Amino acid sequence: MNAMNPAASQSKQKMYCFEVLDREKFTVRPFEKKTVKIENTLSIDDLYSFQVEDKVIRHNFEELFKKYETQISAATKRLERFAASYPEGITQEDYKSLSNDLLYILITKQYNSFRNPYNIKKTLRILQQSESLWPLDGRMFEICLRIISGNRPHQHHICNQLGISSDDYWKWLKGLFFISIDMGGDEPNLFDGMIKEYFKEPKFLCNFEIYFYDDKSTKGQVLLPDTGAIVPSLHFPAWVRHGFNLSANAFLYVGFTHISQLTSDQNEINSFDNRGRRQIRLVKNEISALHTYNRQCVAQARQYVYCASPQPLGVEILG
Numbered sequence: 001m002n003a004m005n006p007a008a009s010q011s012k013q014k015m016y017c018f019e020v021l022d023r024e025k026f027t028v029r030p031f032e033k034k035t036v037k038i039e040n041t042l043s044i045d046d047l048y049s050f051q052v053e054d055k056v057i058r059h060n061f062e063e064l065f066k067k068y069e070t071q072i073s074a075a076t077k078r079l080e081r082f083a084a085s086y087p088e089g090i091t092q093e094d095y096k097s098l099s100n101d102l103l104y105i106l107i108t109k110q111y112n113s114f115r116n117p118y119n120i121k122k123t124l125r126i127l128q129q130s131e132s133l134w135p136l137d138g139r140m141f142e143i144c145l146r147i148i149s150g151n152r153p154h155q156h157h158i159c160n161q162l163g164i165s166s167d168d169y170w171k172w173l174k175g176l177f178f179i180s181i182d183m184g185g186d187e188p189n190l191f192d193g194m195i196k197e198y199f200k201e202p203k204f205l206c207n208f209e210i211y212f213y214d215d216k217s218t219k220g221q222v223l224l225p226d227t228g229a230i231v232p233s234l235h236f237p238a239w240v241r242h243g244f245n246l247s248a249n250a251f252l253y254v255g256f257t258h259i260s261q262l263t264s265d266q267n268e269i270n271s272f273d274n275r276g277r278r279q280i281r282l283v284k285n286e287i288s289a290l291h292t293y294n295r296q297c298v299a300q301a302r303q304y305v306y307c308a309s310p311q312p313l314g315v316e317i318l319g
Contacts, residue, residue, distance in 0.1 A: 001076055001247035002224050003038060004308045013038045015224070015306040021318065026295045028305060029319040041226075041306065072108040075101040076246050083212035083250065083282055098280065102208055106254055107195050109244040113229040114179070114191075118302040120164050120172045127175035140181060147173045199278075203260065203269070207239075208280040209253040210246075211293065215285050220248045220308040223294045223315075225301040233296055238262050243293065248308035251293050290314060 003013035015038055017031035079101050114123045135141050148170050159169055179191035188196060198204050213219055222245055230243040232253055238261040244252045259269050283289060291314030297305050298315050311317065 001073060002222075002245065002306060002308055003248070004035065004220075004310075006248075006308075011037075011039060015041070015308060016310050016312075018305050018307070018312075018315075018317070020298055020301050020303060020305065023299045025316065026298045026314065027316045027318060028298060029317065030310075031304065034310075036306070068108045068111055071104060075104050076250075079105070079210070080212065080247060080250055083210060083284065084214055086282065099278065102280070103195070103199060105244075105246070105252070107192055109229065109252075110195070110242070111179075111191055113227075113242075115176055116228045117158075117162055118227050119229075120162060120168060123175065124168060124172055127172075127179065130175040130178045131171055133178055135178075135181065144174060144177065147177055198256065201258075202277070203258055204277065205257050205259060205262075206278050207253075207255040208278075209255075210250060210280070210282050211252075211286065211289050212250045212282065212284050213290060214249060218285055218287060218290060218313065221290060221294070221313045222246075222248055222251050222307070223297040223312055224306040225297040226304045226306075227300060227302055230293075230296045230300045233292070233299075243296065245297075287313065 002015050004015055005013055008014075014035040016034060017036045018028035019031055021027045021029055079098065082098065113119055114127070135144060155166060155169060159166055164172075179194075180189055187193070199206065213221060224245040228244075232241045232243050236255065239255040239257045241253060241255040244254070246252050263269060294305075294312055294314035305312075305315075
């Protein structure tokens with residue numbers, strides 16, 4: 001979805017890569033190889049695996065993550081097709097037709113932020129309660145023990161590479177495992193269930209802002225930070241906000257809050273209920289918003305940003 005050569009097979013798709021030089025001045029320079037294969041981006045060998053030496057019982061978290069990756073591409077493409085053919089200003093009825101795709105995109109993007117190796121310490125703060133949790137199921141309990149005590153020859157190298165401790169590493173793996181466990185039947189896993197419950201809560205508000213670009217001057221210009229997500233710079237104290245790259249041509253801001261954070265007036269609360277608790281806004285080809293988003297990606301990236309274009313807007317390119 002961010003490829004400079006989208007017509008190529010998935011294994012051959014590439015992106016332009018830029019190293020962050022100055023976060024305050026939004027300055028980058030092309031990576032020495034200029035382009036990188038998408039399938040290799042953020043890949044660290046055996047990052048999620050444990051009991052590496054035992055090939056028969058080797059478990060890899062990537063198996064748990066497959067369901068998130070298999071559908072997000074289709075959901076994003078449907079959203080982009082809608083944006084390309086629709087004028088700005090989306091009604092509540094339009095939201096209903098898009099809600100499943102938006103929900104799935106949100107779940108996947110936030111989940112990918114948790115599993116991003118550059119966000120380990122941030123993820124640990126969010127998932128800290130999982131440290132004291134243990135599954136009752138015997139098989140799941142055994143896997144949990146392997147996460148903590150499993151043979152991981154690669155662990156020391158990975159911890160040095162990411163600047164984390166061994167305790168941080170296994171606590172992160174255990175936290176990811178807990179929110180990923182298949183509950184069986186039609187029950188969602190813990191993470192899916194948590195997000196979906198937010199959407200059912202009558203007083204829980206959620207705003208989606210989709211920025212889409214399809215003219216010649218802006219198409220293919222949306223950056224992807226190596227951290228996977230950003231926190232928008234505009235400050236709204238009552239809201240929790242996140243920004244995500246959707247593709248080379250689109251990005252998404254999502255905001256959450258509870259009505260009690262905005263007002264205690266019952267008439268105002270009722271008016272929110274009457275307007276609908278889910279708001280969606282579509283903005284097309286707004287260059288100033290693209291500049292702001294791309295600069296936030298540079299400011300908040302760990303080391304690299306990626307793009308389908310060799311000349312992304314809003315940042316200064318040296319070299």
